[in-house]
Amino acid sequence: MLCDGRIPGGGGSRATLVKIIVIGAGVAGLSIGWRLQQRGASVTVFDRGQPAHGATWASAGMIATAGELGAAQTPETEFAHYSSGLWPDFAKAIEQASSQDIGYVRCGALIVARNAQEAAGLTVWSGVERLSALQTLAREPMLTPDIAGSLWAPDEAQVDSRALGNALATAFVRAGGVLVPNETIVRFKVESDRVTSVVTPFASHEADAFVLAAGAWSGGIDGLPTGAAPPVKPVKGEMIAVVPPAGVAMPAHIVWGNGGYLVPRSDRLLIGATSEERGFDTSVTDAAADLLSSRARDLMPALAKWEVVERWAGLRPGSPDGLPILGRTSVDGLFAATGQFRNGILLAPAIAENLTRIILEQAAEIPAFDPRRF
Numbered sequence: 001m002l003c004d005g006r007i008p009g010g011g012g013s014r015a016t017l018v019k020i021i022v023i024g025a026g027v028a029g030l031s032i033g034w035r036l037q038q039r040g041a042s043v044t045v046f047d048r049g050q051p052a053h054g055a056t057w058a059s060a061g062m063i064a065t066a067g068e069l070g071a072a073q074t075p076e077t078e079f080a081h082y083s084s085g086l087w088p089d090f091a092k093a094i095e096q097a098s099s100q101d102i103g104y105v106r107c108g109a110l111i112v113a114r115n116a117q118e119a120a121g122l123t124v125w126s127g128v129e130r131l132s133a134l135q136t137l138a139r140e141p142m143l144t145p146d147i148a149g150s151l152w153a154p155d156e157a158q159v160d161s162r163a164l165g166n167a168l169a170t171a172f173v174r175a176g177g178v179l180v181p182n183e184t185i186v187r188f189k190v191e192s193d194r195v196t197s198v199v200t201p202f203a204s205h206e207a208d209a210f211v212l213a214a215g216a217w218s219g220g221i222d223g224l225p226t227g228a229a230p231p232v233k234p235v236k237g238e239m240i241a242v243v244p245p246a247g248v249a250m251p252a253h254i255v256w257g258n259g260g261y262l263v264p265r266s267d268r269l270l271i272g273a274t275s276e277e278r279g280f281d282t283s284v285t286d287a288a289a290d291l292l293s294s295r296a297r298d299l300m301p302a303l304a305k306w307e308v309v310e311r312w313a314g315l316r317p318g319s320p321d322g323l324p325i326l327g328r329t330s331v332d333g334l335f336a337a338t339g340q341f342r343n344g345i346l347l348a349p350a351i352a353e354n355l356t357r358i359i360l361e362q363a364a365e366i367p368a369f370d371p372r373r374f
Protein backbone atom coordinates (compact mmCIF):
# COMPACT_ATOMS: atom_id res chain seq x y z
CA MET A 1 0.00 0.00 0.00
CA LEU A 2 1.38 3.43 -0.88
CA CYS A 3 1.56 6.27 1.66
CA ASP A 4 -1.49 8.00 0.16
CA GLY A 5 -3.56 4.87 0.64
CA ARG A 6 -3.37 3.68 -2.97
CA ILE A 7 -2.35 0.17 -3.74
CA PRO A 8 0.61 -0.20 -6.13
CA GLY A 9 -0.48 -1.22 -9.57
CA GLY A 10 -3.72 0.77 -9.40
CA GLY A 11 -5.14 2.84 -12.25
CA GLY A 12 -6.11 -0.19 -14.29
CA SER A 13 -2.73 -1.89 -14.58
CA ARG A 14 -2.02 -5.27 -13.03
CA ALA A 15 -1.25 -5.05 -9.33
CA THR A 16 2.10 -6.64 -8.60
CA LEU A 17 2.88 -8.34 -5.33
CA VAL A 18 0.03 -6.66 -3.46
CA LYS A 19 -0.86 -8.96 -0.61
CA ILE A 20 -4.56 -9.15 0.16
CA ILE A 21 -6.30 -11.26 2.79
CA VAL A 22 -9.97 -12.12 2.29
CA ILE A 23 -11.97 -13.22 5.33
CA GLY A 24 -14.64 -15.73 4.34
CA ALA A 25 -14.75 -18.24 1.48
CA GLY A 26 -18.38 -17.84 0.47
CA VAL A 27 -19.52 -16.71 -2.97
CA ALA A 28 -18.46 -13.15 -2.13
CA GLY A 29 -14.99 -13.85 -0.76
CA LEU A 30 -14.13 -16.42 -3.42
CA SER A 31 -15.37 -14.30 -6.34
CA ILE A 32 -13.51 -11.24 -5.08
CA GLY A 33 -10.39 -13.25 -4.27
CA TRP A 34 -10.43 -14.86 -7.70
CA ARG A 35 -10.83 -11.53 -9.52
CA LEU A 36 -8.09 -9.86 -7.44
CA GLN A 37 -5.75 -12.79 -8.02
CA GLN A 38 -6.43 -12.61 -11.77
CA ARG A 39 -5.51 -8.91 -11.64
CA GLY A 40 -2.07 -9.77 -10.22
CA ALA A 41 -2.65 -9.44 -6.47
CA SER A 42 -1.41 -12.15 -4.13
CA VAL A 43 -4.57 -13.29 -2.34
CA THR A 44 -5.16 -15.57 0.63
CA VAL A 45 -8.75 -16.47 1.54
CA PHE A 46 -9.38 -17.74 5.07
CA ASP A 47 -12.48 -19.61 6.15
CA ARG A 48 -13.32 -20.77 9.63
CA GLY A 49 -14.80 -23.96 8.14
CA GLN A 50 -14.94 -25.54 4.71
CA PRO A 51 -15.18 -23.15 1.73
CA ALA A 52 -18.67 -22.13 0.61
CA HIS A 53 -20.52 -23.96 3.37
CA GLY A 54 -22.28 -20.88 4.76
CA ALA A 55 -25.22 -19.08 3.14
CA THR A 56 -23.79 -19.87 -0.29
CA TRP A 57 -24.33 -23.58 0.30
CA ALA A 58 -27.86 -22.99 1.66
CA SER A 59 -28.92 -20.71 -1.17
CA ALA A 60 -31.55 -21.50 -3.80
CA GLY A 61 -29.14 -20.12 -6.41
CA MET A 62 -31.66 -17.87 -8.16
CA ILE A 63 -30.48 -14.94 -10.23
CA ALA A 64 -33.79 -13.33 -9.53
CA THR A 65 -33.89 -9.62 -10.28
CA ALA A 66 -37.63 -9.65 -11.03
CA GLY A 67 -38.63 -12.15 -8.34
CA GLU A 68 -36.70 -10.42 -5.56
CA LEU A 69 -36.66 -6.76 -6.54
CA GLY A 70 -39.65 -6.32 -8.85
CA ALA A 71 -40.28 -3.04 -10.65
CA ALA A 72 -38.56 -0.79 -8.11
CA GLN A 73 -35.95 1.57 -9.54
CA THR A 74 -33.33 1.68 -6.84
CA PRO A 75 -29.53 1.51 -6.77
CA GLU A 76 -29.85 -2.16 -5.78
CA THR A 77 -32.13 -2.98 -8.71
CA GLU A 78 -29.78 -1.20 -11.09
CA PHE A 79 -26.81 -3.12 -9.64
CA ALA A 80 -28.82 -6.36 -9.82
CA HIS A 81 -29.66 -5.84 -13.52
CA TYR A 82 -26.00 -5.12 -14.17
CA SER A 83 -24.95 -8.24 -12.27
CA SER A 84 -27.49 -10.50 -13.92
CA GLY A 85 -26.10 -9.27 -17.27
CA LEU A 86 -22.60 -10.28 -16.14
CA TRP A 87 -23.73 -13.76 -15.08
CA PRO A 88 -23.53 -15.64 -18.42
CA ASP A 89 -19.85 -14.71 -18.96
CA PHE A 90 -19.06 -15.09 -15.27
CA ALA A 91 -20.51 -18.61 -15.28
CA LYS A 92 -18.60 -19.51 -18.43
CA ALA A 93 -15.34 -18.19 -16.98
CA ILE A 94 -15.79 -20.14 -13.72
CA GLU A 95 -16.59 -23.34 -15.62
CA GLN A 96 -13.57 -22.92 -17.88
CA ALA A 97 -11.21 -22.08 -15.03
CA SER A 98 -12.43 -24.91 -12.78
CA SER A 99 -13.41 -27.56 -15.37
CA GLN A 100 -16.64 -27.92 -13.36
CA ASP A 101 -20.29 -27.48 -14.33
CA ILE A 102 -22.12 -24.94 -12.13
CA GLY A 103 -25.57 -25.46 -13.63
CA TYR A 104 -26.14 -21.90 -14.83
CA VAL A 105 -29.41 -21.86 -16.77
CA ARG A 106 -31.67 -19.04 -17.91
CA CYS A 107 -34.92 -20.88 -17.23
CA GLY A 108 -37.22 -17.88 -16.72
CA ALA A 109 -39.62 -17.33 -13.83
CA LEU A 110 -43.36 -17.07 -13.36
CA ILE A 111 -44.54 -14.72 -10.61
CA VAL A 112 -47.97 -16.16 -9.95
CA ALA A 113 -51.05 -14.32 -8.64
CA ARG A 114 -53.19 -16.64 -6.51
CA ASN A 115 -56.29 -14.42 -6.65
CA ALA A 116 -57.80 -11.38 -8.39
CA GLN A 117 -56.41 -8.99 -5.79
CA GLU A 118 -52.86 -10.25 -6.35
CA ALA A 119 -53.39 -10.16 -10.13
CA ALA A 120 -54.46 -6.50 -9.88
CA GLY A 121 -51.19 -5.76 -8.09
CA LEU A 122 -48.96 -7.27 -10.78
CA THR A 123 -47.08 -4.40 -12.40
CA VAL A 124 -45.57 -4.91 -15.82
CA TRP A 125 -42.16 -3.39 -16.49
CA SER A 126 -39.52 -3.65 -19.18
CA GLY A 127 -38.50 -7.25 -19.85
CA VAL A 128 -41.51 -8.72 -18.02
CA GLU A 129 -44.78 -9.82 -19.61
CA ARG A 130 -48.23 -10.26 -18.09
CA LEU A 131 -49.86 -13.66 -18.69
CA SER A 132 -53.47 -14.71 -18.22
CA ALA A 133 -54.26 -17.75 -16.09
CA LEU A 134 -54.56 -19.89 -19.23
CA GLN A 135 -51.27 -18.66 -20.64
CA THR A 136 -49.63 -19.31 -17.28
CA LEU A 137 -51.00 -22.85 -17.13
CA ALA A 138 -49.80 -23.50 -20.67
CA ARG A 139 -46.27 -22.71 -19.51
CA GLU A 140 -46.49 -24.58 -16.22
CA PRO A 141 -49.32 -27.16 -16.30
CA MET A 142 -48.67 -28.40 -12.77
CA LEU A 143 -49.95 -25.14 -11.30
CA THR A 144 -53.34 -25.22 -9.65
CA PRO A 145 -56.03 -24.19 -12.22
CA ASP A 146 -57.51 -21.52 -9.91
CA ILE A 147 -54.60 -19.10 -10.27
CA ALA A 148 -55.45 -15.58 -11.49
CA GLY A 149 -52.51 -14.94 -13.86
CA SER A 150 -48.81 -14.21 -13.62
CA LEU A 151 -45.85 -12.19 -14.71
CA TRP A 152 -43.40 -13.97 -16.99
CA ALA A 153 -39.78 -12.93 -16.48
CA PRO A 154 -37.79 -14.69 -19.20
CA ASP A 155 -34.36 -13.42 -18.09
CA GLU A 156 -34.47 -14.98 -14.63
CA ALA A 157 -31.81 -17.63 -14.22
CA GLN A 158 -30.35 -19.98 -11.66
CA VAL A 159 -27.08 -21.61 -10.75
CA ASP A 160 -26.37 -24.62 -8.53
CA SER A 161 -24.92 -22.67 -5.61
CA ARG A 162 -23.18 -25.71 -4.07
CA ALA A 163 -21.47 -26.52 -7.37
CA LEU A 164 -20.72 -22.80 -7.74
CA GLY A 165 -18.93 -22.70 -4.38
CA ASN A 166 -16.74 -25.70 -5.24
CA ALA A 167 -15.97 -24.39 -8.72
CA LEU A 168 -15.08 -20.90 -7.46
CA ALA A 169 -12.71 -22.40 -4.89
CA THR A 170 -11.02 -24.44 -7.63
CA ALA A 171 -10.83 -21.46 -10.00
CA PHE A 172 -9.31 -19.31 -7.27
CA VAL A 173 -6.66 -21.89 -6.35
CA ARG A 174 -5.86 -22.62 -10.02
CA ALA A 175 -5.30 -18.87 -10.50
CA GLY A 176 -2.59 -19.09 -7.81
CA GLY A 177 -4.66 -18.01 -4.78
CA VAL A 178 -4.12 -19.56 -1.37
CA LEU A 179 -7.22 -21.00 0.30
CA VAL A 180 -6.95 -21.69 4.03
CA PRO A 181 -9.95 -23.63 5.43
CA ASN A 182 -10.60 -24.25 9.12
CA GLU A 183 -8.73 -21.14 10.34
CA THR A 184 -10.95 -18.51 11.96
CA ILE A 185 -10.00 -14.84 11.91
CA VAL A 186 -10.65 -13.85 15.52
CA ARG A 187 -9.18 -10.34 15.67
CA PHE A 188 -7.98 -7.42 13.59
CA LYS A 189 -4.78 -5.69 14.61
CA VAL A 190 -5.15 -1.93 14.05
CA GLU A 191 -2.13 0.38 14.23
CA SER A 192 -2.36 4.14 13.56
CA ASP A 193 -5.96 3.73 12.29
CA ARG A 194 -4.92 1.09 9.75
CA VAL A 195 -5.55 -2.65 9.81
CA THR A 196 -2.11 -4.23 9.61
CA SER A 197 -2.82 -7.90 10.32
CA VAL A 198 -5.41 -10.45 11.31
CA VAL A 199 -5.03 -12.92 14.11
CA THR A 200 -6.19 -16.54 14.09
CA PRO A 201 -5.83 -19.17 16.83
CA PHE A 202 -2.63 -20.26 15.09
CA ALA A 203 -0.84 -17.17 13.77
CA SER A 204 -0.90 -13.51 12.87
CA HIS A 205 -1.08 -12.67 9.14
CA GLU A 206 -0.03 -9.35 7.64
CA ALA A 207 -1.25 -7.91 4.34
CA ASP A 208 -1.55 -4.67 2.39
CA ALA A 209 -5.36 -4.85 2.37
CA PHE A 210 -8.10 -6.93 3.99
CA VAL A 211 -11.55 -7.82 2.62
CA LEU A 212 -14.23 -8.67 5.15
CA ALA A 213 -16.58 -11.10 3.39
CA ALA A 214 -17.62 -13.27 6.30
CA GLY A 215 -21.35 -13.28 5.49
CA ALA A 216 -23.69 -13.13 8.49
CA TRP A 217 -20.64 -13.28 10.79
CA SER A 218 -19.01 -10.14 9.36
CA GLY A 219 -19.81 -7.98 12.39
CA GLY A 220 -18.34 -10.33 14.97
CA ILE A 221 -14.57 -10.07 14.62
CA ASP A 222 -12.80 -8.25 17.47
CA GLY A 223 -10.26 -5.47 17.32
CA LEU A 224 -11.94 -2.77 15.21
CA PRO A 225 -12.63 0.72 16.61
CA THR A 226 -16.20 1.27 17.87
CA GLY A 227 -18.66 1.56 14.98
CA ALA A 228 -16.23 0.31 12.32
CA ALA A 229 -17.54 -3.27 12.07
CA PRO A 230 -20.32 -3.69 9.49
CA PRO A 231 -23.68 -3.87 11.30
CA VAL A 232 -24.65 -7.22 9.77
CA LYS A 233 -27.36 -9.39 11.31
CA PRO A 234 -28.10 -13.02 10.49
CA VAL A 235 -31.48 -13.71 8.86
CA LYS A 236 -32.31 -17.39 8.98
CA GLY A 237 -33.80 -19.13 5.96
CA GLU A 238 -35.02 -22.73 5.87
CA MET A 239 -35.65 -24.71 2.69
CA ILE A 240 -36.66 -28.20 1.63
CA ALA A 241 -36.06 -30.27 -1.51
CA VAL A 242 -38.52 -32.77 -2.99
CA VAL A 243 -38.24 -35.38 -5.75
CA PRO A 244 -41.05 -36.52 -8.07
CA PRO A 245 -42.55 -39.99 -8.22
CA ALA A 246 -41.14 -42.12 -11.08
CA GLY A 247 -42.10 -40.82 -14.51
CA VAL A 248 -43.31 -37.40 -13.32
CA ALA A 249 -41.60 -34.41 -14.96
CA MET A 250 -40.16 -31.40 -13.12
CA PRO A 251 -41.58 -27.90 -13.57
CA ALA A 252 -39.67 -26.11 -16.31
CA HIS A 253 -39.42 -22.66 -14.72
CA ILE A 254 -38.83 -20.96 -11.39
CA VAL A 255 -42.24 -20.25 -9.84
CA TRP A 256 -42.93 -17.51 -7.27
CA GLY A 257 -46.19 -17.42 -5.33
CA ASN A 258 -47.79 -17.73 -1.90
CA GLY A 259 -44.83 -15.92 -0.32
CA GLY A 260 -42.31 -18.46 -1.54
CA TYR A 261 -40.64 -19.97 -4.59
CA LEU A 262 -40.04 -23.29 -6.36
CA VAL A 263 -36.75 -23.87 -8.16
CA PRO A 264 -36.35 -26.90 -10.47
CA ARG A 265 -32.78 -28.13 -10.07
CA SER A 266 -32.02 -31.15 -12.32
CA ASP A 267 -33.67 -34.04 -10.47
CA ARG A 268 -35.09 -32.16 -7.47
CA LEU A 269 -37.33 -29.23 -6.75
CA LEU A 270 -36.12 -26.70 -4.17
CA ILE A 271 -38.84 -25.05 -2.09
CA GLY A 272 -38.03 -21.87 -0.19
CA ALA A 273 -37.75 -20.10 1.98
CA THR A 274 -38.55 -18.89 5.48
CA SER A 275 -37.13 -15.63 6.79
CA GLU A 276 -36.62 -15.12 10.52
CA GLU A 277 -34.30 -13.24 12.84
CA ARG A 278 -33.19 -15.88 15.35
CA GLY A 279 -29.55 -15.01 15.94
CA PHE A 280 -27.13 -17.63 14.68
CA ASP A 281 -29.60 -20.51 15.07
CA THR A 282 -29.43 -22.86 12.06
CA SER A 283 -31.67 -25.62 13.40
CA VAL A 284 -34.06 -27.27 10.96
CA THR A 285 -37.67 -27.25 12.18
CA ASP A 286 -40.80 -29.26 11.38
CA ALA A 287 -42.81 -26.03 11.46
CA ALA A 288 -40.78 -24.55 8.60
CA ALA A 289 -40.93 -27.75 6.55
CA ASP A 290 -44.72 -27.92 7.02
CA LEU A 291 -45.17 -24.26 6.06
CA LEU A 292 -43.02 -24.59 2.92
CA SER A 293 -44.76 -27.84 1.89
CA SER A 294 -48.24 -26.45 2.35
CA ARG A 295 -47.46 -23.22 0.42
CA ALA A 296 -45.96 -25.28 -2.40
CA ARG A 297 -48.90 -27.74 -2.52
CA ASP A 298 -51.31 -24.85 -2.70
CA LEU A 299 -49.51 -23.68 -5.86
CA MET A 300 -48.97 -27.17 -7.31
CA PRO A 301 -51.30 -29.74 -5.72
CA ALA A 302 -49.41 -32.68 -7.29
CA LEU A 303 -46.45 -31.92 -5.03
CA ALA A 304 -48.35 -33.64 -2.20
CA LYS A 305 -47.08 -36.93 -3.66
CA TRP A 306 -43.44 -35.81 -3.96
CA GLU A 307 -40.94 -37.06 -1.38
CA VAL A 308 -39.01 -34.65 0.84
CA VAL A 309 -35.33 -35.61 0.46
CA GLU A 310 -33.53 -32.78 2.22
CA ARG A 311 -34.16 -29.98 4.71
CA TRP A 312 -31.65 -27.29 5.57
CA ALA A 313 -31.13 -23.81 6.96
CA GLY A 314 -28.71 -20.97 6.33
CA LEU A 315 -28.02 -17.43 7.50
CA ARG A 316 -28.37 -14.51 5.10
CA PRO A 317 -26.19 -11.47 5.82
CA GLY A 318 -28.77 -8.75 6.50
CA SER A 319 -27.96 -5.04 6.86
CA PRO A 320 -29.97 -2.33 8.70
CA ASP A 321 -31.30 -0.82 5.42
CA GLY A 322 -31.43 -4.10 3.49
CA LEU A 323 -28.71 -2.97 1.08
CA PRO A 324 -25.26 -4.42 0.43
CA ILE A 325 -22.27 -3.10 2.37
CA LEU A 326 -19.58 -2.75 -0.25
CA GLY A 327 -16.32 -0.79 -0.27
CA ARG A 328 -13.90 0.96 2.09
CA THR A 329 -14.70 0.87 5.78
CA SER A 330 -13.83 3.68 8.17
CA VAL A 331 -10.54 1.92 8.98
CA ASP A 332 -7.74 2.17 6.41
CA GLY A 333 -6.83 -1.05 4.69
CA LEU A 334 -10.15 -2.75 5.47
CA PHE A 335 -12.79 -3.25 2.78
CA ALA A 336 -16.21 -4.89 3.26
CA ALA A 337 -18.32 -7.04 0.95
CA THR A 338 -21.32 -8.14 2.93
CA GLY A 339 -24.98 -7.33 3.66
CA GLN A 340 -26.19 -8.88 0.40
CA PHE A 341 -29.13 -10.38 2.31
CA ARG A 342 -31.29 -12.42 -0.14
CA ASN A 343 -29.26 -11.62 -3.25
CA GLY A 344 -25.66 -12.67 -2.69
CA ILE A 345 -25.62 -15.12 -5.60
CA LEU A 346 -27.36 -12.70 -7.97
CA LEU A 347 -24.97 -9.88 -7.06
CA ALA A 348 -21.73 -11.93 -6.93
CA PRO A 349 -20.18 -10.97 -10.29
CA ALA A 350 -20.97 -7.27 -9.86
CA ILE A 351 -19.70 -7.28 -6.27
CA ALA A 352 -16.44 -8.95 -7.35
CA GLU A 353 -15.93 -6.46 -10.15
CA ASN A 354 -16.92 -3.43 -8.08
CA LEU A 355 -14.72 -4.24 -5.09
CA THR A 356 -11.76 -5.17 -7.28
CA ARG A 357 -12.00 -1.73 -8.91
CA ILE A 358 -12.34 -0.03 -5.53
CA ILE A 359 -9.24 -1.79 -4.19
CA LEU A 360 -6.97 -1.77 -7.24
CA GLU A 361 -8.13 1.32 -9.12
CA GLN A 362 -9.34 3.51 -6.24
CA ALA A 363 -12.83 3.61 -7.81
CA ALA A 364 -15.49 5.31 -5.71
CA GLU A 365 -18.15 3.36 -3.83
CA ILE A 366 -21.76 3.25 -4.96
CA PRO A 367 -23.05 5.72 -2.33
CA ALA A 368 -26.07 3.60 -1.36
CA PHE A 369 -23.76 0.67 -0.54
CA ASP A 370 -20.91 2.62 1.11
CA PRO A 371 -20.00 0.84 4.39
CA ARG A 372 -19.40 4.24 6.03
CA ARG A 373 -23.09 5.28 5.62
CA PHE A 374 -24.12 3.83 8.99
Ligand SMILES: Cc1cc2nc3c(=O)[nH]c(=O)nc-3n(C[C@H](O)[C@H](O)[C@H](O)COP(=O)(O)OP(=O)(O)OC[C@H]3O[C@@H](n4cnc5c(N)ncnc54)[C@H](O)[C@@H]3O)c2cc1C
Pocket: 023, 024, 025, 026, 027, 028, 029, 046, 047, 048, 049, 050, 051, 052, 053, 054, 055, 056, 057, 058, 059, 060, 061, 062, 063, 064, 183, 184, 185, 186, 213, 214, 215, 216, 217, 218, 221, 236, 237, 238, 239, 272, 273, 313, 314, 315, 316, 317, 337, 338, 340, 341, 342, 343, 344, 345, 346, 347
Ligand atom coordinates in the same frame (compact mmCIF):
# COMPACT_ATOMS: atom_id res chain seq x y z
C1 LIG B 1 -32.27 -20.25 2.37
C2 LIG B 1 -31.53 -19.24 1.56
C3 LIG B 1 -31.84 -19.08 0.22
C4 LIG B 1 -31.16 -18.14 -0.54
N1 LIG B 1 -31.44 -18.03 -1.87
C5 LIG B 1 -30.79 -17.13 -2.63
C6 LIG B 1 -31.02 -17.04 -4.02
O1 LIG B 1 -31.81 -17.80 -4.58
N2 LIG B 1 -30.34 -16.11 -4.74
C7 LIG B 1 -29.43 -15.25 -4.16
O2 LIG B 1 -28.87 -14.40 -4.85
N3 LIG B 1 -29.18 -15.33 -2.83
C8 LIG B 1 -29.82 -16.24 -2.07
N4 LIG B 1 -29.57 -16.33 -0.73
C9 LIG B 1 -28.65 -15.37 -0.13
C10 LIG B 1 -27.20 -15.77 -0.42
O3 LIG B 1 -27.04 -17.13 -0.13
C11 LIG B 1 -26.24 -14.93 0.39
O4 LIG B 1 -26.51 -13.55 0.20
C12 LIG B 1 -24.80 -15.19 -0.03
O5 LIG B 1 -24.54 -16.57 -0.07
C13 LIG B 1 -23.85 -14.52 0.93
O6 LIG B 1 -22.57 -14.92 0.52
P1 LIG B 1 -21.31 -14.61 1.44
O7 LIG B 1 -20.14 -15.13 0.74
O8 LIG B 1 -21.33 -13.19 1.82
O9 LIG B 1 -21.64 -15.40 2.80
P2 LIG B 1 -21.47 -16.94 3.14
O10 LIG B 1 -21.77 -17.80 1.99
O11 LIG B 1 -22.22 -17.18 4.41
O12 LIG B 1 -19.92 -17.07 3.41
C14 LIG B 1 -19.30 -16.47 4.52
C15 LIG B 1 -18.13 -17.35 4.87
O13 LIG B 1 -17.38 -16.69 5.89
C16 LIG B 1 -16.90 -17.67 6.78
N5 LIG B 1 -16.55 -16.99 8.03
C17 LIG B 1 -17.41 -16.45 8.93
N6 LIG B 1 -16.73 -15.91 9.94
C18 LIG B 1 -15.41 -16.12 9.68
C19 LIG B 1 -14.21 -15.79 10.38
N7 LIG B 1 -14.23 -15.11 11.52
N8 LIG B 1 -13.02 -16.19 9.84
C20 LIG B 1 -12.98 -16.87 8.66
N9 LIG B 1 -14.09 -17.21 7.98
C21 LIG B 1 -15.29 -16.81 8.47
C22 LIG B 1 -18.04 -18.66 6.89
O14 LIG B 1 -17.59 -19.93 7.35
C23 LIG B 1 -18.56 -18.70 5.47
O15 LIG B 1 -17.99 -19.74 4.69
C24 LIG B 1 -30.19 -17.30 0.05
C25 LIG B 1 -29.85 -17.49 1.40
C26 LIG B 1 -30.51 -18.45 2.15
C27 LIG B 1 -30.12 -18.64 3.59
